[in-house]
Amino acid sequence: MTAQDLDFWSFVDAAVERTRDRLPAIDPEAMRLILTLYRVTNMVVYDMESVVHRPRGWSYPGFRLLFTLWVAGPMEAKRAAELSGMSRQAVSALVGTLSRDGLVSKAPDVKDRRAVRLSLTDAGEEAISTAFATHNDRERLWAGTLSDEERDTLVRLLGKLGAREGVRRRR
Amino acid sequence: MTAQDLDFWSFVDAAVERTRDRLPAIDPEAMRLILTLYRVTNMVVYDMESVVHRPRGWSYPGFRLLFTLWVAGPMEAKRAAELSGMSRQAVSALVGTLSRDGLVSKAPDVKDRRAVRLSLTDAGEEAISTAFATHNDRERLWAGTLSDEERDTLVRLLGKLGAREGVRRRR
DNA sequence: GAGTAGTAATCAAAGCTTTGATTAACTGCG
DNA sequence: CGCAGTTAATCAAAGCTTTGATTACTACTC
Secondary structure (H helix, E strand, O other), X not given: OOHHHOOOOHHHHHHHHHHHHHOOOOOHHHHHHHHHHHHHHHXXXXXXHHHHHHHHOOOHHHHXXXXXXXHHOOEEHHHHHHHHOOOHXXXXXXXXXXXXXXXXEEEEOOOOOOOXXXXXXXXXXXXXXXXXHHXXXXXXXXXXXXXXXXXXXXXXXXHHHHOOOOOOOOO | OOHHHOOOOHHHHHHHHHHHHHOOXXXXXXXXXXXXXXXXXXXXXXXHHHHHHHHHOOOHHHHHHHHHHHHHOOEEHHHHHHHHOOOHHHHHHHHHHHHHOOOEXXXXXXXXXXXXXXXXXXXXXHHHHHHHHHHHHHHHXXXXXXXXXXXXXXXXXXXXXXXXOOOOOOO
16 A cells, blocks of 8 residues: 555554554554544544534534533533533633524523523524434434444443543643 | 533433433434544543643644654645545645644645645654654553453444445545 | 636635633632 | 632634635646
8 A cells, every 4th residue: 555545544554554664662553543533533523513513504512512501401601611521711602602693691690600600592492402303313324334232332442441540631 | 310410421321311301213322422432532632632732832633734744745735635634725724834833845736736745844754753652652541441452343343433424524 | 729617725704722811709718 | 807819701812624715727628
């Protein structure tokens, strides 16, 4: 496989091979894992975003924040950041957009006047309910390449990876 | 598990449960897969970027483009987009930064004067060589939660997911 | 050769995310 | 009470990515 014949996926093999030759001290299989993880996730996200969310005028991050509020109810911005995995700044900026578009409402917290309490508006509730069916159709399409057992194994192994201690987390 | 006790990971279980109750027509296990995939990858990317790349003054996308050129040699911008999984516009913008910082050089293509040929500068070559050892240390840390067999299984299942046909790809 | 269609790259605007700084409000110690 | 330290949120600037439009060039058709 020369450099001219590569495509998106065979690039991973080439990278592993090439690195094994030039930097023998590295762990090529760890590299293959992270490279593959990144590429697959990127594919899935691009597909979901471009097929499901952008045509409706929203972003994937916007959907994630709406979904977080839909699942766990109204909450402070800080907590929405924790549960959704975004930074507080990202939530702040995103809520600016979603609030402007009438999907999320901000109310001052009663107990702590620094805090902002986020909740779905009726339009937000409506939006997430209808969008989620399409979103999940797409999730099902992706998951459909795997048998139930393979899917469960994949979830379990991803969970094991995600349980890694001693790594940097968003604050 | 009430909404008040949730954290980043138990949120996934709550989402599956809550959705099963409110929207019985959806496939909760497909949802769990995609949700988990996204969260794990985000954790890994955040860790890699904040521990390895930002302290050196670079971004993860910047590293990915440099790495692409390092693995497969000088190439047109269009090809770099294909191999790295970025859009052509993203490559164009990113090359602006990397070129300004002296890590990548742009040269007009000899055969097609519309095209731009990208290559690593000496500084870029130097940068990727030294950064990659640290990058791979971090990859090894992540991969280290899994046995060799688990890691191979995970790569295989991710590959199967990534081989999905009929999805939207970047152009 | 002229004209049309297609392609490589870039520009422009908008959105998300990051770091670092700032404002406002809570907490705890003396 | 008064003040230092902490915390919630936001602002500002920079970077990456996206869509849509534009420019420059190539390739095809007549």
